[in-house]
Amino acid sequence: MSESATITSGGGLADPAARRSLMADVDRTPGSAKPDAILSVDTITRQFGGVTAVNVEHLEVQRGIITALIGPNGAGKTTFFNLITGFDKPTSAGKGARWSFNGKELGRTSASSVAKSGMVRTFQLTKSLNRMTVMDNMMLGAQGQSGERLTASMFRPLWRGQEGQVSEKALGLLERFKLLEKKDDYAGSLSGGQRKLLEMARALMTDPTMIMLDEPMAGVNPALTQSLLGHVQSLRDDGMTVLFVEHDMHVVRHISDWVVVMAEGRVVAEGPADTVMSDPAVVDAYLGAHHDTDLGDDALLEDDSLEREAAAEEHQREEEGQ
Numbered sequence: 001m002s003e004s005a006t007i008t009s010g011g012g013l014a015d016p017a018a019r020r021s022l023m024a025d026v027d028r029t030p031g032s033a034k035p036d037a038i039l040s041v042d043t044i045t046r047q048f049g050g051v052t053a054v055n056v057e058h059l060e061v062q063r064g065i066i067t068a069l070i071g072p073n074g075a076g077k078t079t080f081f082n083l084i085t086g087f088d089k090p091t092s093a094g095k096g097a098r099w100s101f102n103g104k105e106l107g108r109t110s111a112s113s114v115a116k117s118g119m120v121r122t123f124q125l126t127k128s129l130n131r132m133t134v135m136d137n138m139m140l141g142a143q144g145q146s147g148e149r150l151t152a153s154m155f156r157p158l159w160r161g162q163e164g165q166v167s168e169k170a171l172g173l174l175e176r177f178k179l180l181e182k183k184d185d186y187a188g189s190l191s192g193g194q195r196k197l198l199e200m201a202r203a204l205m206t207d208p209t210m211i212m213l214d215e216p217m218a219g220v221n222p223a224l225t226q227s228l229l230g231h232v233q234s235l236r237d238d239g240m241t242v243l244f245v246e247h248d249m250h251v252v253r254h255i256s257d258w259v260v261v262m263a264e265g266r267v268v269a270e271g272p273a274d275t276v277m278s279d280p281a282v283v284d285a286y287l288g289a290h291h292d293t294d295l296g297d298d299a300l301l302e303d304d305s306l307e308r309e310a311a312a313e314e315h316q317r318e319e320e321g322q
C-alpha cells in the first residue's frame with residue numbers, strides 16, 4: 001500500500017487524497033494489478049447455451065475503496081456477481097477458473113460459506129421476505145443467507161443462544177439506516193429507497209469485509225438518493241471494500257474510486273471514473289450496444305449536485321401535483 005495512504009481510526013481510506021494516491025500508479029488497463037487486492041479472479045467463463053455471458057481472464061479489486069462495475073445491458077455483470085459469490089458455477093470450473101478473496105480460495109465454496117468468509121452481497125426483497133417484518137429480515141441477515149433457504153434457517157438459527165446480542169446489533173443498524181421506527185412493519189410496505197436501505201442493513205449483520213451491491217440506486221426516490229450514497233461512502237470510510245453494479249453514471253461518477261467496465265462478458269477498461277468514461281473502448285461498448293446511457297457530466301462530481309438534482313425533481317413533482 002502507498003505510504004501516503006492514510007488509514008482512519010475505523011481502518012478505512014476516508015481521505016480522498018489518500019485514495020487517489022493509492023490508485024495513482026495503477027495501470028489503466030483491463031486486469032491491472034492493484035496495490036493490495038482483496039479479490040483476485042482468473043479465467044472465469046460462464047456460457048448459457050451459445051451465449052458467453054462472462055469471459056474474465058483476470059481481475060483484481062482493490063481493498064478499502066469503492067469500485068463500480070459498469071457495462072451495457074447483458075454485459076455479464078450480474079452473472080459475474082453470481083459466480084464469485086457462489087450462486088452460480090463457472091463453465092470453466094476445473095479448467096483454470098480460480099478466484100480468491102482475502103487470501104482464501106473460493107472456487108469450491110458454497111454461497112453461505114462465501115458470506116461467512118466476509119464477502120456479502122445484497123439481495124432484493126423476495127416475496128417471502130416482503131411478508132416478514134423489517135426486524136425479522138435483519139435477524140435472517142445474521143445468518144449471511146439470502147432468504148432462499150428461509151425455512152431451514154428459521155428452524156435452525158445459527159445464532160441460537162445469542163438472540164440478545166444479535167437483536168441489539170440489528171436495532172443499532174436499523175437506527176443507523178433510519179429504519180428503527182419501521183422495525184415492526186412488513187418489509188413489503190417500505191418505499192423503494194427504504195427497501196434498498198434494509199437490503200444494505202441486512203447485509204451488514206455478518207460484519208462483512210466486502211459488500212457487493214447490485215444496482216443500489218435502482219427505483220430509489222431522488223430525495224433518498226443522497227442519503228443512500230452517503231451510506232455507501234460511510235461503509236468505505238469505516239474500512240469496508242465496496243463493489244457495486246450501477247447503471248446511473250452520475251452515481252458512478254459521484255462515489256466511485258475506481259471503475260471496471262464490462263462488455264460482452266469481458267473486462268474492457270479500468271480506471272478512475274473521470275478518465276474511464278472517455279476511454280474509446282467504453283464509448284464503443286455503449287454505442288455498440290445501442291445504449292442511450294448518459295455517460296455523466298463532470299459538474300455532477302460536485303458534492304451538492306445530487307442534492308440540487310433531487311430538489312429540482314421534488315419541485316417539479318410538487319408543481320405537477322398542483
Ligand SMILES: Nc1ncnc2c1ncn2[C@@H]1O[C@H](COP(=O)(O)OP(=O)(O)OP(=O)(O)O)[C@@H](O)[C@H]1O
Nearest residue numbers: 048051052053071072073074075076077078079080
Ligand atoms: N440464466 C440464464 N440463462 C440464459 N442466459 C442468461 C442467463 N443469465 C444471463 N444470461 C445471459 O447472459 C448475458 C449476461 O447477462 P447478465 O444479466 O449477467 O448481464 P448484466 O450486465 O447484468 O445486464 P443488465 O445490466 O441488463 O442487468 C445476457 O446475454 C443474458 O441474456
